[in-house]
Amino acid sequence: MESEEEVLYNESEEEEEDEDDSGNESSGGDDDDGLSVALLDSEPTVSANMSSKDKMDFDEDFPFEVLTTEQIMQHMQDCIKEVNNVVQLPPTITRILLNHFKWDKEKLYERYYDGDRGPLFSEAHIIDPAEAYNNQQIKKLSYSHEMETCIICCRDFPASMLTGLACGHRFCKDCWNHYLTTKIMEEGMGNKISCAAHACDILVDDQTVMNLITDNKVKLRYQHLITNSFVECNRLLRWCPKPECSHSIKVQYLDFQPVKCTCGTIFCFLCGENWHEPVKCDLLKLWRKKCDDDSETSNWIAANTKECPQCNVTIEKDGGCNHMICKNQNCKADFCWQCLGPWEPHGTSWYSCNRYDEHEAKAARDAQERSRAALQRYLFYCNRYMNHMQSLKFEHKLYASIKEKMEEMQQHNMSWIEVQFLKKAVDVLCLCRETLMYTYVFAYYLVKNNQSIIFEDNQKDLESATETLSEYLERDITKDNIVDIKQKVQDKYRYCDSRRKVLLQHVHEGYDKDLWEYSVKL
Amino acid sequence: MASMQKRLQRELKSIQTEPPPGVSINQNSVGSSLTQWIVDMEGASGTLYEGEKFQLQFKFSSKYPFDSPEVTFIGPNIPIHPHVYSNGHICLSILTEDWSPALSVQSVCLSIVSMLSSCTEKKRPPDNSLYVKTCSKNPKKTKWWYHDEKV
Ligand SMILES: [Zn+2]
Ligand SMILES: [Zn+2]
Ligand SMILES: [Zn+2]
Ligand SMILES: [Zn+2]
Numbered sequence: 001m002e003s004e005e006e007v008l009y010n011e012s013e014e015e016e017e018d019e020d021d022s023g024n025e026s027s028g029g030d031d032d033d034g035l036s037v038a039l040l041d042s043e044p045t046v047s048a049n050m051s052s053k054d055k056m057d058f059d060e061d062f063p064f065e066v067l068t069t070e071q072i073m074q075h076m077q078d079c080i081k082e083v084n085n086v087v088q089l090p091p092t093i094t095r096i097l098l099n100h101f102k103w104d105k106e107k108l109y110e111r112y113y114d115g116d117r118g119p120l121f122s123e124a125h126i127i128d129p130a131e132a133y134n135n136q137q138i139k140k141l142s143y144s145h146e147m148e149t150c151i152i153c154c155r156d157f158p159a160s161m162l163t164g165l166a167c168g169h170r171f172c173k174d175c176w177n178h179y180l181t182t183k184i185m186e187e188g189m190g191n192k193i194s195c196a197a198h199a200c201d202i203l204v205d206d207q208t209v210m211n212l213i214t215d216n217k218v219k220l221r222y223q224h225l226i227t228n229s230f231v232e233c234n235r236l237l238r239w240c241p242k243p244e245c246s247h248s249i250k251v252q253y254l255d256f257q258p259v260k261c262t263c264g265t266i267f268c269f270l271c272g273e274n275w276h277e278p279v280k281c282d283l284l285k286l287w288r289k290k291c292d293d294d295s296e297t298s299n300w301i302a303a304n305t306k307e308c309p310q311c312n313v314t315i316e317k318d319g320g321c322n323h324m325i326c327k328n329q330n331c332k333a334d335f336c337w338q339c340l341g342p343w344e345p346h347g348t349s350w351y352s353c354n355r356y357d358e359h360e361a362k363a364a365r366d367a368q369e370r371s372r373a374a375l376q377r378y379l380f381y382c383n384r385y386m387n388h389m390q391s392l393k394f395e396h397k398l399y400a401s402i403k404e405k406m407e408e409m410q411q412h413n414m415s416w417i418e419v420q421f422l423k424k425a426v427d428v429l430c431l432c433r434e435t436l437m438y439t440y441v442f443a444y445y446l447v448k449n450n451q452s453i454i455f456e457d458n459q460k461d462l463e464s465a466t467e468t469l470s471e472y473l474e475r476d477i478t479k480d481n482i483v484d485i486k487q488k489v490q491d492k493y494r495y496c497d498s499r500r501k502v503l504l505q506h507v508h509e510g511y512d513k514d515l516w517e518y519s520v521k522l
Numbered sequence: 523m524a525s526m527q528k529r530l531q532r533e534l535k536s537i538q539t540e541p542p543p544g545v546s547i548n549q550n551s552v553g554s555s556l557t558q559w560i561v562d563m564e565g566a567s568g569t570l571y572e573g574e575k576f577q578l579q580f581k582f583s584s585k586y587p588f589d590s591p592e593v594t595f596i597g598p599n600i601p602i603h604p605h606v607y608s609n610g611h612i613c614l615s616i617l618t619e620d621w622s623p624a625l626s627v628q629s630v631c632l633s634i635v636s637m638l639s640s641c642t643e644k645k646r647p648p649d650n651s652l653y654v655k656t657c658s659k660n661p662k663k664t665k666w667w668y669h670d671e672k673v
Contacts, residue, residue, distance in 0.1 A: 152587055152623045154532040169624070179623055182588040198622040198629070 062257040064269070065250045069227060072237070072248055076230045079103065087112055092205035093129055095226075099191060100124040103234040125194065125203045127166035150175055152196065163212070165204060169197035176212040180204065184218055190225025240265050241272045256280060277435065278507035279442040282522050287441045291382065310335070322387065322467050337387065381444040388437035391470070395430050398473065402426050409482055421490050425473055428493040432466040432500050439503070447517035451510055458503040465496045526586055530556040533627050537561075545631045548577070557582050560596070561631060569639045576601055578634065579610075580627060590621035592662055593630060602644040605637060609654045611661040613647065618662060 067075060080091050083098060083105050101107040111120050121128045148159040150172035157172055164170035179196045183189045193204045213219050231237045231248050240247045240261040249259045251269055258275040260266045267274060271281035310333035322337040334343040406419040439459045446452045469492045477485055510516045537547050544564040551560035561578040565571025577597040583589045595601065595610035605613040616625060616633055657664055
């Protein structure tokens with residue numbers, strides 16, 4: 001513990017390099033990382049061919065960086081160094097202190113210069129290095145020539161062979177190694193390993209861990225755990241939510257904004273979920289919780305298959321379009337999957353499939369009817385939310401079939417450039433469906449006011465246009481009518497795109513001016 | 523693991539020669555590998571358990587003392603106590619989360635004796651019947667939420 005503090009981080013870096021060289025044993029660790037980074041780097045170009053995500057617009061005023069595991073480590077060391085220039089503590093102690101303050105250095109400075117350092121150090125479960133130094137000196141003098149028993153393994157050692165933290169509890173190096181290895185490998189602890197003595201809460205610092213552990217695999221795992229707690233505690237960092245991705249995103253300030261990892265994943269920086277504009281994280285979280293509730297879940301599962309409103313044949317949806325045509329040859333009813341009403345009015349201006357009739361619901365008189373109405377209201381929004389989500393799941397299918405059509409057309413005298421509008425149209429369609437999906441979560445919690453009516457009008461326009469576009473793409477295009485339909489498709493996707501922007505813009509304005517009222521307290 | 527044998531031998535010797543009051547090792551129960559012991563325990567005088575006899579079983583894994591021992595009451599008399607389930611499982615934090623390799627059979631015995639001695643009302647944990655029906659055989663697999671330590 002009394003060796004050069006600077007050595008810790010440098011030494012650990014060397015260890016990692018050693019491991020790279022040592023071959024077999026270590027190939028599960030560092031090499032793997034290198035490989036996955038390489039794979040991930042190449043991935044965006046693969047998925048870029050066919051994904052709506054690339055069309056997402058990012059706010060230029062919200063810069064963010066994608067960091068690799070190595071860059072995260074470096075960033076952590078930079079943070080420690082910066083603070084150390086001010087507080088002048090051993091780096092490993094600084095890391096524990098910073099971790100205690102969730103890597104908010106201002107808070108650390110505030111407490112550190114507040115006057116009394118004692119409570120600060122005991123709260124962070126470390127011993128003030130200024131005091132620790134004195135203790136160690138005394139101990140070294142008094143113990144150096146005696147034999148001492150390690151109370152864990154019960155073996156006797158010259159006192160100088162036992163070691164411990166500044167709390168003064170001493171054990172042999174073997175026992176420390178076993179103890180730390182068990183904590184790290186079996187309990188997955190990194191940041192919060194305390195002294196091996198019973199009821200001692202003093203935390204083991206990184207340098208002690210690095211000095212006492214003999215197995216490089218364990219050291220590497222420890223570093224991963226420390227890096228992980230650095231990212232998890234740091235408000236300006238977030239891991240990419242894709243399970244096999246090891247990157248993290250670094251932002252400069254917190255805001256409700258989408259970020260994009262080099263692996264292609266786009267997510268909400270604030271909550272880590274898929275980007276969910278226009279609804280904000282807290283409402284979405286409430287919604288998800290509600291959807292997870294069993295009694296309600298079973299209700300919407302039942303809603304995934306429906307009966308034809310005309311002939312009662314059971315129908316399962318197999319495409320994204322909500323315009324259903326019953327396959328029963330004797331029926332062929334045209335209807336809307338969402339409201340089961342006839343399809344015909346949906347294409348016209350009095351399309352009102354998106355709006356639940358609040359007036360009717362209010363007519364419910366007694367409590368039972370009210371609760372039924374609440375459930376119906378929920379099911380109404382949930383159904384539409386699930387519908388768009390379902391449709392999005394067919395995204396890949398649609399991309400594949402459009403790709404086929406594009407290739408076919410190129411064999412019939414159309415150039416590559418001329419058929420690109422189809423891909424663009426699917427991009428827009430998917431973006432619109434995603435936005436629509438989250439508009440129903442937003443709408444569910446919205447209290448009716450003038451602005452919410454405008455919002456629902458925007459939602460209606462976007463939904464109606466999106467359904468038309470979907471229908472063009474899924475059903476109407478053949479190689480014979482391509483020239484005629486091209487103009488229609490282009491007009492429609494441009495219209496969809498602009499309606500989506502209008503809707504989002506309106507919601508943002510509402511956020512800025514505080515115009516939205518919610519039915520729940522946040 | 524050699525270090526574990528040495529440590530268990532030491533522990534066995536010390537509990538034989540200077541056992542804590544009311545505690546004695548059941549010699550027949552200790553096999554040559556030392557991985558399983560039974561400790562006889564007597565309710566301390568002046569407590570609710572005065573005159574009662576209990577048996578505690580210790581099982582040590584190959585990772586002992588870095589891994590905590592599995593400790594349960596066995597035999598015909600399981601103490602009726604708010605932290606002891608009728609199947610012998612004990613809700614005591616040093617047996618799982620707060621275990622430290624610096625603890626020992628002696629210190630576990632002492633903790634259990636003091637847990638029994640401080641009891642003011644003989645009763646089973648409130649969730650006893652549900653727990654006994656659903657728990658794993660190994661109490662270490664239970665994710666305990668610790669009952670109020672003061673009881
Ligand atoms: Zn030892
Ligand atoms: Zn200690
Ligand atoms: Zn990623
Ligand atoms: Zn979010």
